[in-house]
Amino acid sequence: MGFLNSYIYYIGAFGLILVGLYIILVKHNLIKVIIGLGILDTGVNLFLISVGYITKGTAPIFSRPGIDSERMVDPVPQALVLTAIVIGVAVLALALSLAIRLYQHYGTLNLRKIREQKW
């Protein structure tokens, strides 16, 4: 159980990443592919957070007395994740708006049927 306890976040994060990649590679529906992108993003964010996380850690703020600096979590990955979440939202919003326009033009969201551009 010790293994599970110390690596559970990494297992979860890479599980989400693999699920997201699987959806992107296999599904034909554009909305599902975009959901896959969202899951992939979530996995990456969880991974970044768990890099700097300490079990039962506290926020890295020095203003309150009696906080042990050993127990503070690393603030840098959290700052990274905030940025990454914002970027992820922008990409997903753009993808969904493109999906709407694509549906207006083709009348379908099936990626197998949207293939006018070929090599």
Next chain:
Amino acid sequence: MVNPVLLIAVPLGLAFAIPLFALFWKAAAKYVPPVAFAFNLVISLLLLPKVLENPVIVSIGGWQPPFCINLVAGPVGVLFSIIIALVGLLVSIYALDYIKEGAAEKYHMLYLLLLTGATGVVLTGDIFNLFVFFEILCISSYALVAYTANKAGFESAIKYLIQGAVGSSLLLIGVGLLYGLFGTLNMADIAQNIKSVSPISVFVPMVLLITGLGVEAAIFPLNAWLPDAHSSAPSSISAVLSGIAIEVGLYAVVRVVFTIFGASSILLFLALLGILTLLVGEMCAFSQNNIKRMLAYSSIGQIGLILFALAIATSYGVTGGLFQLVSHALSKALLFLAAGYMIYRAGSMEISALEGMGKKMPLTCLAFTIGAFSLVGLPPFIGFPSKFLVVRAALATKETFLFVLIGLALLGTVIEAAYFFRVVQVLYFKGEKPNPERKEAPITALVPMFIFVVLIVIVGIYPKLVTDVLNSAASELLNRLDYIRSVLG
């Protein structure tokens, strides 16, 4: 002292000010990008002499490296920012008349953001910052590919977006792994400590970073989005996507491989990938009937050649690779700009529709021809010294494997010559009508094309003009210890 932060801050601020300007005066939007890039060009040129002696390191927020986000304006960064500002300036002048339909102020804002992102990527010294600027570049180019608002545009944009988003996620995982290993995001600090952990644990983040950045750089198995995106975008955007965006992606790959990881063991593999990219690109370009798709595939081929030259990793090789990169940026931007108005007048992207254009639009066709000859590598244009340098670098290594690869690269050049000469033949020697009426591109398009032609010819005749900068840029890429020392002191 000129501060390199201005190169990023001024265009970024102007980009977000464009909607405000457009509130008061609708046409103001299109004059902002030329101003911003003229400013960037002047600042970069002022920085250049100083940077050639010592890299300028800017720490943001008053902290010392490695604790702050820093900008490293070395010879490589300033060389790239000059190319970005120059191509950006000329293409934005071209766009003054070319962009007529659609939401013009959004176009100009996204265009400015795209090139700001590119400038940020080449100047930053922090790996997460590199990711952020990369995303600025990518997201604005997804939106710009869809700007034409037709079926092909949306389809290409969504393809580009899905592949690009997966690539960025892989890049971010790589950054996270590096942070977990070293506890720092500063590229010089990571590079300094890279030998302190076992090679196998560095290998995974390296592969993730190369794959993630390779999507944007269009290295062979990752480039399925490129022909669609570059051919569906408006021609002015194709010019910067081909001339700037993929080069910046390639810069990031090279920076990661050379400076951060110092990985000499995968260089032969990268050289092989480069030649594969080259052959795939040129062979696909050969079989195209659509002129913009042909140019897009030819960009893949050129990227392959540049990657091959950089992966030789001798000082000749890297100089040749950077020279080839400059030559591709100028020539391909010129080709797309010229093709843009030829397509506009002909009303079709098919090569056969361009018959007789040589008489209809003689100046535009002359510019296209010069761009094509330069890309093939004919003297006296810039493509000749750059390709010559690459071949010489490969022969100077005395390695049989590289000899074979450069032979294949020359084969690719022959294919390239075949399809470009075919287009030139259609332009001048096909078509029945003896005296069609002349209808040139407008003056705002002819001036940028003329400047590109002048640069291509002048640098082609006097390569010495740029070789000093290229040499010091190559030595910055090859001497990672100097880079580490100059950043960390």
